[in-house]
Amino acid sequence: MIAVVSALGMTAVLGGCGSTGSSDVTLRLVAADYGDSAAGSSQKYWDKLVEQYEDTHPDVKVDVSVYSWNDVDSKVKEMVDAGKAPDLAQIGAYADYAAEGKLYEASDLLSIPVQADFLSRLAEAGQVNHVQYGIPFAASTRVLFYNKTLFAEAGITPPTTWDQLAADARALKDQGVEYPYALPLGSEEAQAETMQWLLSGGDGYTDTIGTYTIDSAQNVQTFDWLKDDLVTKGLTGPVAPGKLNRADAFAAFANGRVGMVNGHPALMRQAAKNGVKFGMVPMPGRTGEAKAAMGVADWMMAFKENGHAKQIGDFLNFVYDEKNVLAFSHEYGLLPVTGSASDAMSQDSQDKDLHAFLDQLTTAELYPVGKTSWAVVSADIKKTIGQAVAPGGSPADVLGRIQATATTADSSASS
CATH class of the missing domain: 3.40.190.10 (Periplasmic binding protein-like II)
Known part of the structure; x- marks a missing residue:
């Protein structure tokens, strides 16, 4: 979604942000960057969104740190491992944190209309054992x-x-x-x-x-x-x-x-x-x-470590308002994850170039992100798959080794 790339595949730029002023609760959000330059960084989107939110919620402050896709997943892991999890993380995978009991269920946070608005295929992909922890944030097809x-x-x-x-x-x-x-x-x-x-x-x-x-x-x-x-x-x-x-x-x-x-x-x-x-x-x-077609989704998740469920939920309900979802999709050329925003995009002639991608999204096959082993498997694919087509490389051997990694990771996750 890209000096680096997400599941969606975008370029990324390291950035950080924070709004000023005192508040009763401060929410910390770590987000991935979808921009292809510093000028187009996702920081711009979050700065504007947070400013609008804080204008009507003076008791809540939202600090957003934006990192490149090369760094954001590892940055969140470092924070979690250090016992300093952010309140919210918008990254590429959620299932391992859900399996460790670190995440709020989506139903603990979102209003019923907001949760029901997610495209069903994406909402299902956000589930572990039929419970939704991963909240779709952005999507694309290829x-x-x-x-x-x-x-x-x-x-x-x-x-x-x-x-x-x-x-x-x-x-x-x-x-x-x-x-x-x-x-x-x-x-x-x-x-x-x-x-x-x-x-x-x-x-x-x-x-x-x-x-x-x-x-x-x-x-x-x-x-x-x-x-x-x-x-x-x-x-x-x-x-x-x-x-x-x-x-x-x-x-x-x-x-x-x-x-x-x-x-x-x-x-x-x-x-x-x-x-x-x-x-x-x-x-x-x-x-x-x-x-x-291949579909990709990136995920929002909320950590339980700091509490703040009420404030997190209220902020997320604002984030997923139709106009905000559409604004992000238009800014970064991605597909909306909600039915209301998708319908609006499909009916807008200015978005006609995206209609072919939208049509694919409801039937596209996504990464197996609901498997807690997927993060390990994905990392192994990134590291080794190129060897399968290299001179002297053996596709059977390389795919066999990746399969062995996947089988072991799957067994460990379920044991």
Whole structure:
């Protein structure tokens, strides 16, 4: 959502904020940065929102600290481990804190209308053992972006199958395109690119009952194809996929150096700002459309350590007001997480470029964030998946090792 990136995949800038004045209660919020520069930092959004809230709630002060996606998760963990948990954290995963009994249930905080307004698929993804702890904050889905100018020069059309994608990439390379298909499997957000390809190959991270299937035959075949038909043939650009981060791939696309890349809504603004003419199509599957689009959500959570449930809930009810949800979505090119804001966006012609992403969100497949093991598994994917397509690498071996990590982490979480 991006010198660094979230689950959603944005750039991040380190910042900090705090409003002034005395109050009876001070809420501390640690939030991730979705901006792509200091000027566009999420600090700007939170400063304005907090000012509006404090104007009508003089007995409550809200201190917000904004950190890059590279740092925010570890920063919150450090605070929690030190016994100094923030009241609120807006980060990429919640389930491990919920399993440790550190979080308020959403129903302890939110009004019934606010809690009922969340899109059902996202609300369900925020549950552990059928209880909602993770409160959706921002969402996105992914499509395949392509550079219309480069495609026209190569005389090709957007792909609908893997074979066509490989053929398009070859034609782009023959035209001298630096990154025919950008494959970011670097440590920043490799879990997203990996999941999109696993879904397009007909499988995913888990089966229908939530058991990890990372080294399934279908998933191994998917990475065999990536390695043999794209990477080894030099169709993914000069940077090894395991060293290429999503932010760098997006920046290269926005500079006209990439033919194709999987992207989320924020890439539209980034590319348009530089005058790049682009198109968007569903991610191709092996022989047709992918099994499902990939959806990503980032999460708000409230820690019980300091109490303040009443004040936290009141502030969150304000945060999730329709106009505030829409303001954040418009500012950072993301999808709203509530039904009311989604309906408003779908009916607004000014948001027509986002409608394709909105349509996918209700059926998109999300990370298995409700599993307390997911944080460990995601970190392992980021660290090692690039090895699967490296020279001499074995997709079966790499996916097998990640599966072993996932199985062990899952067993430890449930024991």
